[in-house]
Amino acid sequence: xxxxxxxxxxxxxxxxxxxxxxxxxxxxxxxxxxxxxxxxxxxxxxxxxxxxxxxxxxxxxxxxxxxxxxxxxxxxxxxxxxxxxxxxxxxxxxxxxxxxxxxxxxxxxxxxxxxxxxxxxxxxxxxxxxxxxxxxxxxxxxxxxxxxxxxxxxxxxxxxxxxxxxxxxxxxxxxxxxxxxxxxxxxxxxxxxxxxxxxxxxxxxxxxxxxxxxxxxxxxxxxxxxxxxxxxxxxxxxxxxxxxxxxxxxxxxxxxxxxxxxxxxxxxxxxxxxxxxxxxxxxxxxxxxxxxxxxxxxxxxxxxxxxxxxxxxxxxxxxxxxxxxxxxxxxxxxxxxxxxxxxxxxxx
Numbered sequence: 001x002x003x004x005x006x007x008x009x010x011x012x013x014x015x016x017x018x019x020x021x022x023x024x025x026x027x028x029x030x031x032x033x034x035x036x037x038x039x040x041x042x043x044x045x046x047x048x049x050x051x052x053x054x055x056x057x058x059x060x061x062x063x064x065x066x067x068x069x070x071x072x073x074x075x076x077x078x079x080x081x082x083x084x085x086x087x088x089x090x091x092x093x094x095x096x097x098x099x100x101x102x103x104x105x106x107x108x109x110x111x112x113x114x115x116x117x118x119x120x121x122x123x124x125x126x127x128x129x130x131x132x133x134x135x136x137x138x139x140x141x142x143x144x145x146x147x148x149x150x151x152x153x154x155x156x157x158x159x160x161x162x163x164x165x166x167x168x169x170x171x172x173x174x175x176x177x178x179x180x181x182x183x184x185x186x187x188x189x190x191x192x193x194x195x196x197x198x199x200x201x202x203x204x205x206x207x208x209x210x211x212x213x214x215x216x217x218x219x220x221x222x223x224x225x226x227x228x229x230x231x232x233x234x235x236x237x238x239x240x241x242x243x244x245x246x247x248x249x250x251x252x253x254x255x256x257x258x259x260x261x262x263x264x265x266x267x268x269x270x271x272x273x274x275x276x277x278x279x280x281x282x283x284x285x286x287x288x289x290x291x292x293x294x295x296x297x298x299x300x301x302x303x304x305x306x307x308x309x310x311x312x313x314x315x316x317x318x319x320x321x322x323x324x325x326x327x328x329x330x331x332x333x334x335x336x337x338x339x340x341x342x343x344x345x346x347x348x
Contacts (some may be wrong), residue, residue, distance in 0.1 A: 024173050026055045029273055032071065035062030037238050038127075038260075039296020044145035049289065056273065065090035072099040072265060079265045081276035082280070085126060087172055091261040095122045100263035100292055104275045108282045109302070113320055116259060116299040121262035125299040126281050127234075127290070130255035131176035131321055134231030136162075136221050138245035148228060151180045151251045155202035157234040162227030163206040167347060170212045170338035174340075176256035177230035179326055184253060191336060194288035199346055210347045221246060232258060233313055237295040248312065259299065272319040 031047075032044045035037060039060050059067070061080075065087040072079055077098055086094055094100055095118065095133030103109065103121045116125030133148050140147065141160065154163055154177070181203060182188075182195030208225055211217070214235060220226035220242050236248040262281060265276045280286050287303035290296035295309055297316070305316065313319065331338075 003287060022074050025066065025263055025272065026051070026057050027205050028057045028059055028212075029082045029270065030059050031083045031085070031277070032061045032063060032068035032081045034064060034260075035060075037234075037294050038085075038261040039294070041290055041296055042190055045293025046281070046286050046289045049229050049286070050277060050307060054273070055275065058277070069094050069099075073097065077267060079268050081265050082268040084253065084265055084337065085260050085262050088125070088257075088259040088261050088315065089172060089331060091118070091259075091263065093122055093332055094263065097121075097235075098265055101266040101271070103264060103278060106279050108279050111284060111300050111302050112282065113299055113323055115257060115320070115323070118263075120343050123261045124278075124282055125259035126287075127260040128299045128320070129234060129258035129260065130233040130250060130297075131180075131232055131258050132175050132251055132255035133249045134176055134217075134229050134236045134239075134246055135145060135249065136224070136227045136245060137223055139227045142192045142297055147247065147250055149252050151177070152184055152202075153251055154206065154228060157206070159228050160206045161208050161265060162225075163203065164211055164217065164226040164229040165203070165207050166230060167210050167213060167342065169342045169347075171214070172231040172258060173214060173232070173235075174210075175331075176326070179250070179331075180253070180256050180292075180324060183324070188221060189327040194208050196341060204346070205303070218244060233309075234295050234297060235343060237309075250314075250319055250322070254324045255319070257323040257325045 008307065033042065039062050043060055051058055068084050069088060069090050071081060072084060100122050102143050104126060108344065109117060109121065109124065112124055118124060133153070135148055141233065165177060168174040168178040177287060178195055179189065185194035185198050187194035214231065217226055217229060221239065231248065233248045236246050239246045246276050262278055264278050282300060284300045284302040287298035287300045289298070291298060291303065291305045291309060299304065
């Protein structure tokens with residue numbers, strides 16, 4: 001009787017389309033990352049290869065780096081997220097707060113650009129960004145201006161009323177721009193006094209508006225209000241895809257390194273599978289696919305960019321030799337004080 005009921009149940013499941021593969025249903029693994037273009041690039045062009053090869057389902061938990069970190073901290077003893085993508089400044093905080101575990105030693109780590117490996121391999125850069133200068137090509141052509149070349153172009157009086165600067169207290173692009181200019185004025189991460197004290201007589205008079213993030217740039221470029229702004233090649237590429245007249249320039253002093261890092265989340269439900277996913281995402285094939293699907297600039301030196309990306313960026317190996325690497329430990333230790341001063345003194 002029992003056998004007949006079992007056979008009948010199996011027959012019913014088959015009739016409903018449930019085959020033997022359902023009995024070995026794939027596992028589900030969760031990855032936290034920015035939504036929008038990044039999520040689209042990975043879900044459409046990168047993650048399916050890992051899912052197929054490992055019989056797993058990878059689900060993206062979208063959110064800003066701060067959102068993802070907040071989730072990790074709220075569930076640090078039993079996290080549901082296996083792997084997290086965080087901007088490098090937020091990743092430095094995540095590591096210091098103990099929510100990441102060390103990456104397994106693997107050959108792929110040796111393929112990364114040296115600056116993409118975090119201290120003690122607690123994480124690694126998965127996508128390379130370089131905050132440099134974005135500019136409105138239509139406006140520049142109308143004005144007869146040559147493309148910008150230097151961070152100090154933000155202080156050139158001819159751009160008065162055409163500079164848009166993201167708030168350094170809420171945007172990494174704005175913070176990078178401020179720190180780069182601060183260095184050229186004689187400062188460093190340990191000494192931001194030159195940047196703050198000289199802003200009002202250098203960049204400040206040219207700024208038409210300080211914006212909390214880059215969401216408003218599209219509108220301001222379209223209206224011609226925005227002529228010059230800190231931005232990355234990937235963000236400029238996203239604007240170009242929308243039909244906006246923009247281009248990216250790496251300043252002659254060097255763009256500021258902006259990595260999206262990944263880490264395997266400590267105490268996650270399946271650490272072996274999470275490590276496997278991390279290694280896959282750092283690999284040359286995966287990063288080549290990310291470049292194809294969403295203009296994601298690789299951190300793996302053996303990955304390939306698309307011809308269009310190579311045309312816009314030039315020689316990536318040459319560019320990375322000139323990038324400015326900021327000290328996130330120092331930044332995070334002083335960020336609250338800087339944010340308060342920026343809001344009260346610069347954006348008053």
